[in-house]
Amino acid sequence: MLDQKLIRENPKLVEEILSLRGKDFNISHINKLTIQKKEIDIEISSLQSESKKLSKLIGQEIRNSNNPNTQELNELKNRGNRYRIKISEFEDKKRILDKQIHDEISRLPNFPSKDAPVGQSEGDNIQIKVWGDPLKKENLKTHWEIGEDLNLFDSVKSTKISKSRFITLTGNGARLERALINFMLDIHSKNGYLELMPPALVNSESLQGSGQLPKFSSESFKCDNDDLWLSPTAEVPLTAYHKNEIIDIKLLPLKYVAYSPCFRREAGSYGKDTKGLIRLHQFNKVELYWFCEPNNSLEAHLEITADAEKILQKLNLPYRLVDICTGDLGFSSSRTFDLEVWLPSNKCYREISSCSNCLDFQARRSSIRTKVNKSTSFIHTLNGSGLAIGRTMAAILENGQQSDGSVKIPDVLVPYYGSNLIKNT
RNA sequence: GGAGAGGUGGCUGAGUGGUUGAAAGCGGCUCCCUGCUAAGGAGUUACAGGAGGUAACUUUUGUCGAGGGUUCGAAUCCCUCCCUCUCCGCCA
Known part of the structure; x- marks a missing residue:
């Protein structure tokens, strides 16, 4: 497996080194997927953060009140539910992207050493x-x-x-x-x-x-x-x-x-x-x-x-x-x-x-x-x-x-x- | 193959729905004290990924065998798989 960071940050170099193997490798579409995944990651992360805070709040409310079925509480739970649905949508997308990216990168061979003689066959x-x-x-x-x-x-x-x-x-x-x-x-x-x-x-x-x-x-x-x-x-x-x-x-x-x-x-x-x-x-x-x-x-x-x-x-x-x-x-x-x-x-x-x-x-x-x-x-x-x-x-x-x-x-x-x-x- | 039990941090081991990334102990590291291979005290002690900063760092998310699910919220409930242990069966 090649370094994912390097693939992301220097795709031209990666393609150049791999081409020494005598075939062309296209990195750019891997990076497109990676960028998509990253955006989703950030989205998920902030949604989770908010949802987590909300859950804690609900927990506190329940402990502090003697009636756990007030309308406010149900409101809060509904809000949490909306978070959950949204997060799971993003996670589904992320899962698919993850798999694609991993599979693509797994199919890239190792970099030939600088010391190896350059040749076709x-x-x-x-x-x-x-x-x-x-x-x-x-x-x-x-x-x-x-x-x-x-x-x-x-x-x-x-x-x-x-x-x-x-x-x-x-x-x-x-x-x-x-x-x-x-x-x-x-x-x-x-x-x-x-x-x-x-x-x-x-x-x-x-x-x-x-x-x-x-x-x-x-x-x-x-x-x-x-x-x-x-x-x-x-x-x-x-x-x-x-x-x-x-x-x-x-x-x-x-x-x-x-x-x-x-x-x-x-x-x-x-x-x-x-x-x-x-x-x-x-x-x-x-x-x-x-x-x-x-x-x-x-x-x-x-x-x-x-x-x-x-x-x-x-x-x-x-x-x-x-x-x-x-x-x-x-x-x-x-x-x-x-x-x-x-x-x-x-x-x-x-x-x-x-x-x-x-x-x-x-x-x-x-x-x-x-x-x-x-x-x-x-x-x-x-x-x-x-x-x-x-x-x-x-x-x-x-x-x-x-x-x-x-x-x-x-x-x-x-x-x-x-x-x-x-x-x- | 059948029946049962279980998989929690470097290790031992608590924890059955709400500040638990996780008590306690051991081990490791740092410091303090101590005139010397002891004892005591204080602190610290996982990994991965975001975001921010030149940086020491700050912040956030995920991870309690793996993957799904239920729920506002899961180590804790449900499902599937993997692994370990005990007994039985089979077998080199």
Whole structure:
């Protein structure tokens, strides 16, 4: 949520900054509504003030007189009644306006950071760092070929259970998934993050709070009979964890790591990545999340990104760091660094982590504040995958593949996986 | 799922229609006293939004789980929803 005051007082600036996202946003009609609402507010406020005084007067009269049914008293009550009717008319109008304004503002994305590269789309993202040597050989197998050869997962059977874009991990595949989750959680926990395991089903308010609603309802799965959705990312429950709180500034930053299954409808991606582990309706992810002081989020952003990178480095997976351009930024983010892992079968880098600084955007929506010098201010939130598990497995399979068909397990993972090689069993 | 109880300020807890934004206690903060980790005294102690002032501030409205309703007037009555607790049922 953007600052309503800023929208009201400087609409041109707001439109200008938002236009960096490559689309035009019209603020002026929001402000027209706001002005209307304000006028009504003032009206209501003064009517209420008078009506309140009148009520007190009536109360006094009743206590002072022994006959509570005099004509004067009835006159006063009638006057009060007229106030009531008038106030409720104005309140009805106000309610409608309030809802409209709130809905409109909720659909405005966050401001892109001044530091984010200006651009229209993915093609304008800027590579700022490359780590490791990308494996470049001919005749390398894709991870789904490896998975099939080594019996690590089964997508055909999964369509019987659910539908396409679901996967069942089998045997060593399931074991590797579990090893990766434990490995990542351990590293981050040792690094100062508090581990949480939040609910996978979240309510509408939580999705609204982190920015998935109202605009992106078609991206998530909804439970029919309840106000509950399957969480698309742990970012949602983690933001909601401190919803409506004022957090003592001494406790900041709060750093959380959470493993969670993630559910996404992937609407509009038909035909893309139909094979393997890259794009599924359900996948596992270890998520990093910070609540920090407003002044510290720029450094925090670098830190959270570095913490995610650490996992790739320990796993010895080649990757690059990309600065996402203004036109490609997610709805809630002001600046995003993507980590992209090398997939040798495709000869390209694929997103495996997205580290975003949302500034006060989510905190405003979720009402998460801290106290600075007696006045409250919204805190800043940051999130980063550390990492997406399925895509990590894909990268390990492809980058670790041996000429004999086996896959080498990264050294750090051996204690978790229990072997240094995945062989056909 | 069935039956019952309940949701009040940072916490405990009063309050069943009229100066109650809310007693009292605890805690927090400020000051006073006290020659010293005690005791006592005084004051202060929520959030959001208007309006006015450069400003410390003044004033006003709303908020007692949420949203509606009744009433001149609601924490207090009615309805819906959410949540918590107890018992029963079911269950990993």
